Amino acid sequence: xxxxxxxxxxxxxxxxxxxxxxxxxxxxxxxxxxxxxxxxxxxxxxxxxxxxxxxxxxxxxxxxxxxxxxxxxxxxxxxxxxxxxxxxxxxxxxxxxxxxxxxxxxxxxxxxxxxxxxxxxxxxxxxxxxxxxxxxxxxxxxxxxxxxxxxxxxxxxxxxxxxxxxxxxxxxxxxxxxxxxxxxxxxxxxxxxxxxxxxxxxxxxxxxxxxxxxxxxxxxxxxxxxxxxxxxxxxxxxxxxxxxxxxxxxxxxxxxxxxxxxxxxxxx
Amino acid sequence: xxxxxxxxxxxxxxxxxxxxxxxxxxxxxxxxxxxxxxxxxxxxxxxxxxxxxxxxxxxxxxxxxxxxxxxxxxxxxxxxxxxxxxxxxxxxxxxxxxxxxxxxxxxxxxxxxxxxxxxxxxxxxxxxxxxxxxxxxxxxxxxxxxxxxxxxxxxxxxxxxxxxxxxxxxxxxxxxxxxxxxxxxxxxxxxxxxxxxxxxxxxxxxxxxxxxxxxxxxxxxxxxxxxxxxxxxxxxxxxxxxxxxxxxxxxxxxxxxxxxxxxxxxxxxxxxxxxxxxxxxxxxxxxxxxxxxxxxxxxxxxxxxxxxxxx
Numbered sequence: 045x046x047x048x049x050x051x052x053x054x055x056x057x058x059x060x061x062x063x064x065x066x067x068x069x070x071x072x073x074x075x076x077x078x079x080x081x082x083x084x085x086x087x088x089x090x091x092x093x094x095x096x097x098x099x100x101x102x103x104x105x106x107x108x109x110x111x112x113x114x115x116x117x118x119x120x121x122x123x124x125x126x127x128x129x130x131x132x133x134x135x136x137x138x139x140x141x142x143x144x145x146x147x148x149x150x151x152x153x154x155x156x157x158x159x160x161x162x163x164x165x166x167x168x169x170x171x172x173x174x175x176x177x178x179x180x181x182x183x184x185x186x187x188x189x190x191x192x193x194x195x196x197x198x199x200x201x202x203x204x205x206x207x208x209x210x211x212x213x214x215x216x217x218x219x220x221x222x223x224x225x226x227x228x229x230x231x232x233x234x235x236x237x238x239x240x241x242x243x244x245x246x247x248x249x250x251x252x253x254x255x256x257x258x259x260x261x262x263x264x265x266x267x268x269x270x271x272x273x274x275x276x277x278x279x280x281x282x283x284x285x286x287x288x289x290x291x292x293x294x295x296x297x298x299x300x301x302x303x304x305x306x307x308x309x310x311x312x
Numbered sequence: 313x314x315x316x317x318x319x320x321x322x323x324x325x326x327x328x329x330x331x332x333x334x335x336x337x338x339x340x341x342x343x344x345x346x347x348x349x350x351x352x353x354x355x356x357x358x359x360x361x362x363x364x365x366x367x368x369x370x371x372x373x374x375x376x377x378x379x380x381x382x383x384x385x386x387x388x389x390x391x392x393x394x395x396x397x398x399x400x401x402x403x404x405x406x407x408x409x410x411x412x413x414x415x416x417x418x419x420x421x422x423x424x425x426x427x428x429x430x431x432x433x434x435x436x437x438x439x440x441x442x443x444x445x446x447x448x449x450x451x452x453x454x455x456x457x458x459x460x461x462x463x464x465x466x467x468x469x470x471x472x473x474x475x476x477x478x479x480x481x482x483x484x485x486x487x488x489x490x491x492x493x494x495x496x497x498x499x500x501x502x503x504x505x506x507x508x509x510x511x512x513x514x515x516x517x518x519x520x521x522x523x524x525x526x527x528x529x530x531x532x533x534x535x536x537x538x539x540x541x542x543x544x545x546x547x548x549x550x551x552x553x554x555x556x557x558x559x560x561x562x563x564x565x566x567x568x569x570x571x572x573x574x575x576x577x578x579x580x581x582x583x584x585x586x587x588x589x590x591x592x593x594x595x596x597x598x599x600x601x602x603x604x605x606x607x608x609x610x611x612x613x614x615x616x617x618x619x620x621x622x623x
Contacts, residue, residue: 099318099327131616138609140431141618200616207615208363238320238327239363273322280323280557288553291375291561292546295568299382302572306387 082227083109083259085117085249091266092236094273100238103265106231109251111223113258114158114165116176117232118248119265121152121210121241123184130189130197145194147201148186152241153210154178157232159218165252172257176250178202178211209237242269323560324368330566332362337376337570344377344515344571345384345578346585347534347594352377353516353601355567365619368560371552374545375564380571381542387579388535395486395532398522399539401493402500406514406544409504416505431609437506438602441520445595448524449588456588471525487528487536499525507544515541516598523591530587534579 085107092101109115125148129141156162156178165173174180179202187197205211214235221229234247245267251259269277279287320327336358340351352373359369388394478492499521507514515537522533553559582590 094320094322096320097318098320127620128617129620131613131618138431139611139613140609144620145617197617204615204617238318239325241325269322273320276561277322280553280559280561284557285550285554287561288550288559291553291559291564292378292549294561295375295379295549295564296382296546298565298568299379299572300386302379302569302576303383303386306383306576 083107083115083249083251083261085247085261085263087247087263087265089265090263091268092240093268093270094240094242095271096273098238098273100240101236103234103236103247104231105234105247105249105263106229107249107261108227108229109249110253110258111226111228113251113253114160115218115220115230115232116162116165116173116250116252117157117218117234118176118250119153119155119157119234119236120246120248121154122244123149123151126150126201128201130194130200132193143189143191143194145187145189145197147198148188150181150185150201150205152243153237153245154181154205155211155234155236156213157217157234158213158215159220159230161215162213165255171255173252173255176252176257178206178213209239240267242267319562319566321364321368321560321563323558324364324372324563326363328362328364328563328566333563333566334570336362337380337567338574339570340567341380341384341571341574342578342581343574343597344380344538345387345575345580346582347515347519347578347590347597351380351515351571354597357604359563364560364563367556367558368563371549371556371558372560372563373567374548374552375559375561376567376571377541377545378549379564379568380575381538381545383572384538384575384579385535385542387576388538391531391535391579391583392486393531393535394539395484395528395536396539397482398484398487398496398526398528399536401496402503402518402522402536403540403543405497405500405502406504406507406540407547409501410507410544410547411504412501413505413507431605433506435602435606435609437517438598438605441517442595442598442602444524445520445591446599449591449595452588453592456586484528487526487532489527491526496526514544516594519594530590531583534582534590 085105088104088106089101092103103119105117107115125146128145128147130143130145131139132142134140134142156176158165162173162177166177175183181202182198185198185201187194187201189197202211217234218230218232221231243266245265246262247265248262249260250257268274279290317329317331318327319330336355340355340358343354344351352370355373355376356366356369359373360366364372385394475491475495478494480493481490482493483490503514503517503521506517518537518540519533522528522537523530528536549559585593
């Protein structure tokens, strides 16, 4: 009896140990796979300071993505509602601002970077890569307008934002280093336009394989006004009447000064 | 050494090339000095072309016109070309008309299609004024070339007779005319209404009004118009900065440096030109702007959307 009991206990122990080992092995495999499918990103600079001489800058994003994936880096602004007028023909002859139209939830900026042409990635058949493109914003931006006939409003919105330089798709500005342990390092140089409003932005990284996003990461970027622009902006929005009077008085004095300079030159 | 050529404009939210803005200011200031117009109808579209938001472009332009017209008024004052009495009467009328015009535009906006009416108003006004000035000055230039003597006794028009019988006649020595006080007040009000509806300083309407309806000599018209524009733009700048936060002082200052120098050169250049030559040049400029606006009304825009608040 005792011998039988001992054998049973030993076999139970073996089962428990085996199960534990299998669980550890599974966990290891899962975490190894997860590690291989993970994405990491860091940005430099972490904050963009807009001083008096600011004329755009280059934001560098570095990190890792799975070796068999493509990195797509997006510089995104916070979402807001934009109120606009849509032009239409009056009397079949003249183009005028007619209907009011609001774009709800549109990001203030959207700069999409990739190493290869996004059209190629989209052709791989995945759905989620389409969402990462500018045209993919159509899913998240709500168009509110009075009347009918606004079918192309979103496309016109994209055109306007692209003309302003705040929405853009770029390819070729991401480079890779050779892969190791299932991961590859990337570097994205994102040109930030000069027409940039202060506020909170985010750099989003999506690793895409076969047209599907397999890993994501993001880093916040703060855009601040500093120095003289910060002072002037504070005065213009915080003490607007004083700012208006000062702007007028300085313009008057400058006009008088230039007038006097010319007078003295003219008299000699 | 690298000289920084770009400056960031905190209210416009964009950076600009300093040389481009100085050049724009200089070019428009030159025209302002020659013709006595503020140049808002030229400068604002040019600034929008260079990426400045429309509302900021219009308001900052008003701020720079304060400086440019100060400089221009001073230059014309030294040349004896400012009729202060006439200018103040037109200004009083302009303020009354401007206030009425703001109310009219509110009603138009509520009725809808206000922008269409504004643009149509622009094209018609510019077309009528430009064509009339062009034809009239061409005729007088031809007469001068042929050396024809001026008719000894011109038949007085109905308008001329009415202006003579109106009460409160006053001598305007600098302009060399005798008119009823009511005339500059009423005409100033009408120009003020149109200027408020069209969202401009009104120089390009005021100049022809002074020439053809108040019968002032062209050189005095230019100086007096600048004097009047100065006050209109002081009011606009303070109101826009206070209520709408759309005045970018850095942009205005850059434009001002260019335009003040341009206005001084313009005033000197204008003195070298004859009255009819000045008129035909201004008429050509007005017709050019009219043609551009008409094209914008007829041609399909590149983008069919515009931000609310811009022209």
